[in-house]
Amino acid sequence: MAAIRFSNVGKRYEGGFDALTGVDFTLESGEMAFLTGHSGAGKSTLLKLIMLMERASRGQVQVGDQDLNSLSRRNIPQHRRRIGVVFQNHHLLFDRTVFDNVALPLQIAGYDPSDAARRVRAALDKVGLLMREKQNPIALSSGEQQRVGIARAIVNKPAVLLADEPTGNLDPELSEGVMRLFEQFNRIGTTVLIASHDISLIERMRRRTLVLRGGRLVADGY
Amino acid sequence: MAAIRFSNVGKRYEGGFDALTGVDFTLESGEMAFLTGHSGAGKSTLLKLIMLMERASRGQVQVGDQDLNSLSRRNIPQHRRRIGVVFQNHHLLFDRTVFDNVALPLQIAGYDPSDAARRVRAALDKVGLLMREKQNPIALSSGEQQRVGIARAIVNKPAVLLADEPTGNLDPELSEGVMRLFEQFNRIGTTVLIASHDISLIERMRRRTLVLRGGRLVADGY
Amino acid sequence: MAIKPQEKVAPRGAQKHRVGHLDRSRGWFRHHIEVALQALVRLTVTPVATLMTLAVLAIALALPGFLFTVVNNIQQFSIGWDTNPRIMLYLNTEVEDARAEQLSLELMLHGGLSGVELIDRDQGLREFSSYSEFAGMLSLLDSNPLPAVILVLPADHQAAALQQLQAELQSIPEVSEAVLDLEWIQRLNAYLLMAERFSWVLSGLLALAVLLVVGNTIRMTLESRRDEILVAKLVGATDAWVRRPFLYSGFWYGLIGSLFAFVLVQVSLYLITGPANQLAQLYSSNFVLQGLDLTSGLILIATGTGLGVLGGFLSTGRHLRAIEPS
Amino acid sequence: MAIKPQEKVAPRGAQKHRVGHLDRSRGWFRHHIEVALQALVRLTVTPVATLMTLAVLAIALALPGFLFTVVNNIQQFSIGWDTNPRIMLYLNTEVEDARAEQLSLELMLHGGLSGVELIDRDQGLREFSSYSEFAGMLSLLDSNPLPAVILVLPADHQAAALQQLQAELQSIPEVSEAVLDLEWIQRLNAYLLMAERFSWVLSGLLALAVLLVVGNTIRMTLESRRDEILVAKLVGATDAWVRRPFLYSGFWYGLIGSLFAFVLVQVSLYLITGPANQLAQLYSSNFVLQGLDLTSGLILIATGTGLGVLGGFLSTGRHLRAIEPS
């Protein structure tokens, strides 16, 4: 089954700028792929279309067996709960602890608190920040914040995991670790799509790589 | 003359965490150096001490001929106007255009509007974003936002230029370009200090490199 | 601080989280309690701003409460007065006290009258002295010049019926003149009309004010929690989920604000009790200024709380939809 | 989109920006105008929230304005009444009208009196009929039982002086009784005391309310512009620079709010003009309900604007310092 399918997708932003043009690809369920391209190529835009943060101007985006064009506003929350995202700017909340930041998706989904706590700790442990759980994310370095964002994305054990530049603020060693973490999730069935500039890292991973240039998919392979 | 001098500087955050311990170095006026180290090593903290966003817990930080310990709150603005900073998270304002974002330091310093406009356009041109001046930064990709941040840091032609991970969201080609831009500023006398993880880039630049590990300066050389 | 990718993870399918029905409703209830408490705690995080808002709310709620109490008191006062139309029967001066007494008893049997009171000549003199500004004057007269008066209260208050009754009573031989006291009614009506119009103007303004203050405050809170809303929506929060804390904020603002308002009304009333009672004494009225009673207090608090929730509701609706991640 | 590092840049030293003195003060002025206009434009960016705040402000400012006008009107009303203490000299019934006339002329020369009015026996009868509730009664009497009355206004209003004057007048042979009309004063004083206390309570509350609303609103705006403040401070903004737009916001809120309040007062007064004049007519007073005059209007607007700026000042001080980049 296809986890993510783009069929001739175009995205034109208000103001007439075409961020994506005729993008066509299919990511099978359980696949792991990289998305790369120059700054402004449209990587973030592509991920936003999957998250329904933007809607495609043309073509069809499909996630699982759901055509996103026909998904009503009311059903967006359910859709998003199936997807974990790591954002380029971490999108953490500085009015609560690291623990509460990671617990947010579980709270929203209505998990039992003790169950949620267990999952949050497991996720924080995976990114090596369990001992920082009581701190405010503002007291963390950028790399640490990025890892909190990763923990929040995986805490829900989502079917699809998206990451936008997840290693932009990490040193090479940590970057490697984060990638291994994503691979591990991929091994247990999660579909993973990672946007990144880190070409040397991508090459080392030897995974399928989608290359965008000026909004067009110019390469798709290993 | 020393542009930046750290004498046995320590920084302990509330909560008792020592982010910096016994840091000692001198950056001569007109020098250009890199600051590197693992995530959480204290790079951002060191730059914050120079900006007086945090105050040192021990030791002495000197910028130009000014001892920062003895600088009163009232004089902080004047101090900051002499320093240009590129932040790790871009710190752009989404309620105004790219142009107005870059113009902010000039407005604050009370520049004449037409003079300011000329300088802003020159800075935007340098980072390749002149044609985006009327847009809202929210409509820019992360890499483009980062370059707006760089334009804002240099628009003032500051005596000292600090950059925290300025290429974290840039593709290799753009990263190279930004570094060349910093070098160019350095050539006309600006003291430049850049915190970065991008080891391959740093190596290629062949500049003095300060390495932090767990808050201690463990290497200083070329 | 190393990443631990090696840890064993059970297959996802088996672990998938399923929430049962009982669990859901319990969870729902617990969630509401939690959100309500969090909203309350959040108010205490910015104590100055919160107190400022509560003070404004209390004042805006206290003013209608105050108005309400004043109207109450005027009503009480007007019960002390005689608000019914009345007819004064001035008897001929030569009518004896005994005959006047008998006549008043006869009138009590008249179906059209709901009350009859005889003011005999001595009593009339006493009353007259106490009311009139020409008090000193009568003591100068040698004999009592006043006639006996019978004061009757018509059962039917309609103007036509009153005039007919007046004519009927005028025709009684002992009655020198039957005066229908209509000016009194007219005056009172003017008073009441004015009070009513004023009440409408003020109540309208203040009801609006409460809604506006709560709405405005919550709208601003919402603005300052924009990031939180964005992130919550991104990780799958529904509109209702995002809205809930703001409704509870409105609830708390309304509740606490109206409690403050209640206290404010009581204190304000206490402050004016002195002069008001002094004034009442001059009119030898048995009027006593009363505070908000329990029912009115509860109405005030219920109204305040309701307005708070409504304000939260109105201010979040359209605006929350507009905050969308992009 | 390529970076252009090759471009030639002149040496920094020569280009260094220097701002002359004249330039500085012109720049300073221009900056203020700009900030003021920006603050005004910013209000229109969120029209609903701004209108809500302005409505609250207008209401809070209108109420004291309203109170102010009402007090004004009461003063006007009480001028129509006679607020001075007075002494009524009831003459002996046997005193002729001519002698009464002469006596009143003599009293006019008395140094302690500021006014003398003779109410002769016929006039007294007429007045009595129009005032008293026992109106019908006197027409039943065969002859006029009333004595002539001379009403004198003492120049010195102190209680001791009044009593002494009363004793002196009492000793005039033609005078049967000299009644010092103190109850009148007492009653008026009670009225005034009550009105005063009430005014204090209400004015205090409302002045507070205005400050709180402006302060609160600006504080919230400040919260929602947190990022901007942080960035500005990071690139070298002084506290005064950061504070300025908020002071101007306070200014505009105060100014526009009080303009709205002015309109509100006039409209409210217009609404109650009908009943109030009707009421006044019943008392056959020549009272006419008046709106806010120009001076009062200006005072209202100046006060509102001042409170707005003060609110901005108070709410930014400590809080702005607390927003520090970290």
Ligand SMILES: Nc1ncnc2c1ncn2[C@@H]1O[C@H](COP(=O)(O)OP(=O)(O)OP(=O)(O)O)[C@@H](O)[C@H]1O
């Ligand atoms: N809301 C928007 N309105 C208009 N244009 C936009 C908007 N968002 C993005 N763009 C434009 O679309 C293009 C693609 O943006 P996108 O963020 O997808 O790039 P990207 O590949 O993620 O780049 P980066 O690596 O720098 O993050 C950019 O040129 C950007 O300016």
Ligand SMILES: Nc1ncnc2c1ncn2[C@@H]1O[C@H](COP(=O)(O)OP(=O)(O)OP(=O)(O)O)[C@@H](O)[C@H]1O
């Ligand atoms: N405000 C704070 N309160 C407490 N601890 C803090 C605070 N800010 C930073 N720290 C801690 O100090 C250490 C150094 O942080 P810093 O941001 O300087 O790291 P960094 O070298 O910039 O890392 P990165 O590359 O991830 O940005 C981190 O472990 C961080 O958790």
Ligand SMILES: [Mg+2]
């Ligand atoms: Mg991007």
Ligand SMILES: [Mg+2]
């Ligand atoms: Mg850092």
